[in-house]
Amino acid sequence: MSISKDQLIDFIYDEARMLDEGRYSEWLALWLPDGHYWMPLDYKQSDPINQTSLLYEDLFMLNLRVERLNGARTFSQKPKSRCHHVIQRPFVDEMNGDSFVTNTAMHYVETRLDEQQLLALTARHDLKLVEGKLRIANKRVDILNCDAAFRNIQLLP
Amino acid sequence: MANYTGNPTAAAALVQPHQVHRDIYINQDIYALEMKHVFANSWVFVGHESQTPEKGDYFATQIGDQPVIQVRHKPDDIHVLYNRCPHKGTKIVIDRQGNTGKFFRCPYHAWSFKTDGCLLAIPLKKGYEGTGLEKTDSGKGMKAVGAVKNYRGFIFARLAEEGISFEDFFGDSLSSLDNMVDRSPEGRLEVVGQPLRYLHYCNWKMLVENQTDTCHPMVAHESSAGTAVKIYEDLDLPAGTPKPAAMEIIAPFMSPYEFFEDMGIRTWPNGHGHTGVHHSIHSDYSAIPGYVEAMSETYGEEKAKAILDENRHNTVYFPNIMIKGPIQQLRNFIPLAADKTIVESYIYRLVGAPDELTARTAMYNRMINAPTSIVGHDDLEMYERAQEGLHVNGIEWVNIQRLLEENEDFSEEAVLNGTTERQMRNQFDAWRKFMTYDSEKQEAAE
Ligand code: FES
Ligand SMILES: [Fe+2]
Numbered sequence: 001m002s003i004s005k006d007q008l009i010d011f012i013y014d015e016a017r018m019l020d021e022g023r024y025s026e027w028l029a030l031w032l033p034d035g036h037y038w039m040p041l042d043y044k045q046s047d048p049i050n051q052t053s054l055l056y057e058d059l060f061m062l063n064l065r066v067e068r069l070n071g072a073r074t075f076s077q078k079p080k081s082r083c084h085h086v087i088q089r090p091f092v093d094e095m096n097g098d099s100f101v102t103n104t105a106m107h108y109v110e111t112r113l114d115e116q117q118l119l120a121l122t123a124r125h126d127l128k129l130v131e132g133k134l135r136i137a138n139k140r141v142d143i144l145n146c147d148a149a150f151r152n153i154q155l156l157p
Numbered sequence: 158m159a160n161y162t163g164n165p166t167a168a169a170a171l172v173q174p175h176q177v178h179r180d181i182y183i184n185q186d187i188y189a190l191e192m193k194h195v196f197a198n199s200w201v202f203v204g205h206e207s208q209t210p211e212k213g214d215y216f217a218t219q220i221g222d223q224p225v226i227q228v229r230h231k232p233d234d235i236h237v238l239y240n241r242c243p244h245k246g247t248k249i250v251i252d253r254q255g256n257t258g259k260f261f262r263c264p265y266h267a268w269s270f271k272t273d274g275c276l277l278a279i280p281l282k283k284g285y286e287g288t289g290l291e292k293t294d295s296g297k298g299m300k301a302v303g304a305v306k307n308y309r310g311f312i313f314a315r316l317a318e319e320g321i322s323f324e325d326f327f328g329d330s331l332s333s334l335d336n337m338v339d340r341s342p343e344g345r346l347e348v349v350g351q352p353l354r355y356l357h358y359c360n361w362k363m364l365v366e367n368q369t370d371t372c373h374p375m376v377a378h379e380s381s382a383g384t385a386v387k388i389y390e391d392l393d394l395p396a397g398t399p400k401p402a403a404m405e406i407i408a409p410f411m412s413p414y415e416f417f418e419d420m421g422i423r424t425w426p427n428g429h430g431h432t433g434v435h436h437s438i439h440s441d442y443s444a445i446p447g448y449v450e451a452m453s454e455t456y457g458e459e460k461a462k463a464i465l466d467e468n469r470h471n472t473v474y475f476p477n478i479m480i481k482g483p484i485q486q487l488r489n490f491i492p493l494a495a496d497k498t499i500v501e502s503y504i505y506r507l508v509g510a511p512d513e514l515t516a517r518t519a520m521y522n523r524m525i526n527a528p529t530s531i532v533g534h535d536d537l538e539m540y541e542r543a544q545e546g547l548h549v550n551g552i553e554w555v556n557i558q559r560l561l562e563e564n565e566d567f568s569e570e571a572v573l574n575g576t577t578e579r580q581m582r583n584q585f586d587a588w589r590k591f592m593t594y595d596s597e598k599q600e601a602a603e
Contacts, residue, residue: 056523073380
């Protein structure tokens with residue numbers, strides 16, 4: 001089976017929609033077990049491990065993050081945050097057999113109570129075709145003002 | 158509401174042995190007094206020497222509300238200057254770090270200054286001839302802070318020209334900093350990457366107090382730590398499977414009250430203190446191959462063991478930093494207003510130790526203290542709810558009397574049950590002392 005550029009682009013749109021609609025179990029199922037969600041702290045950071053990042057999470061942590069959102073005693077999520085992605089048409093940068101790389105510019109809005117914040121960001125997805133399905137091998141999200149002082153970012157861009 | 162402007166004595170009356178008045182947290186005039194007296198008379202953390210390793214390297218930060226520059230003037234000489242052109246006030250540097258070469262040059266009218274602040278040159282200087290410029294503050298160059306101390310790589314400054322010495326201010330509390338640095342087989346730390354910067358709409362003291370608040374983790378962090386433990390148990394991994402790294406860091410937050418009672422709290426004079434006298438949430442981290450060997454090589458087995466057996470949890474250095482010796486983390490709670498604080502969380506590398514230690518520290522930092530952290534979110538939520546709740550007029554006092562003893566003497570070191578709020582009381586004792594430092598000095602002179 002081969003994947004077209006349009007299918008890759010649709011995948012990215014679908015993922016953003018899942019996050020906006022809070023369909024987290026579906027979203028987690030997109031991930032390959034060894035995947036990492038990385039959000040660097042420094043502009044053009046190259047090392048996720050020996051340096052602080054905003055996020056560098058494996059599936060255990062992503063799972064925990066999602067589970068926690070629904071917990072009875074998750075005080076900072078009472079009331080819950082909501083998020084909203086506006087994405088530009090993804091660039092498909094690489095198509096090598098079963099491996100693909102896309103780059104997507106987004107405006108991400110998160111809100112809770114009377115506060116709302118807007119983040120401009122670029123998401124790089126490493127995707128793999130496994131048993132006929134596209135899956136996320138890794139995701140890197142670079143926030144344009146990653147070095148600024150932030151308030152809570154509670155959901156996932 | 159009392160009028161506190163220019164009246165530190167009225168401010169000092171807001172501290173009682175078992176409670177403090179809410180104005181301490183919500184009143185902007187109190188904030189102004191804190192900046193003028195508490196922050197000016199204390200020794201405040203500026204940065205680490207490795208942030209400015211080469212001549213001309215600078216780092217811009219704040220001491221309280223005062224913009225300052227840490228700059229390397231000579232290979233072994235770091236200065237701390239106010240970040241203000243003596244001509245008309247323009248900030249000399251605006252980026253957070255960089256290298257200025259041999260001198261600073263103001264971008265407005267090109268007055269230039271040596272990296273120790275001395276005036277170097279003024280264009281068209283003849284315009285000042287005979288005007289007496291050299292007699293003004295403007296003619297003297299960039300102003301330096303009152304005093305600077307480089308303690309094992311950590312730069313502290315006192316804004317006041319005269320006052321308590323570095324040694325008297327910190328006393329035996331330096332043992333925590335020593336332990337953090339001693340954990341490097343070369344006795345040296347190096348800053349790693351950029352600090353996390355997390356903006357809180359609450360008073361800076363709430364964050365400092367929370368560092369030794371041992372009755373909140375199992376409550377406020379149940380949603381993250383409790384859920385982590387539950388997910389892990391549900392995974393039901395076969396015996397011998399390595400634990401997810403997250404578990405090692407996050408699960409100890411769910412330790413029961415007894416764990417925190419037994420860990421102990423120590424307080425030192427001048428508002429310093431630490432949790433984890435006997436053990437801490439950092440005690441059970443897995444060993445990193447090669448590290449103990451490298452330590453023994455330097456210190457000998459016995460001394461290396463003594464250094465590594467010290468597992469202090471959070472050490473608060475009054476007024477506004479916390480360090481975690483066992484993981485080489487420093488958090489700087491920079492007060493921007495009565496209800497606005499920026500928290501900068503730095504990590505350091507143990508020079509000569511395996512990289513895995515840095516990796517674990519970086520993981521701790523992002524997992525617990527990032528704006529994206531599922532642990533930090535709940536702390537922020539509590540502080541900000543308190544900041545709003547304190548406006549209620551029905552109760553004006555904040556209670557800090559857990560395990561209060563009669564006639565507590567904070568000028569004596571003490572080791573107590575780990576759930577005491579004595580360290581919070583100790584901080585307020587120091588707060589009152591430095592708040593009235595100038596007025597007492599004045600009275601003594603009269
Ligand atoms: S303001 Fe700096 S030279 Fe004039
Ligand atoms: Fe906490």
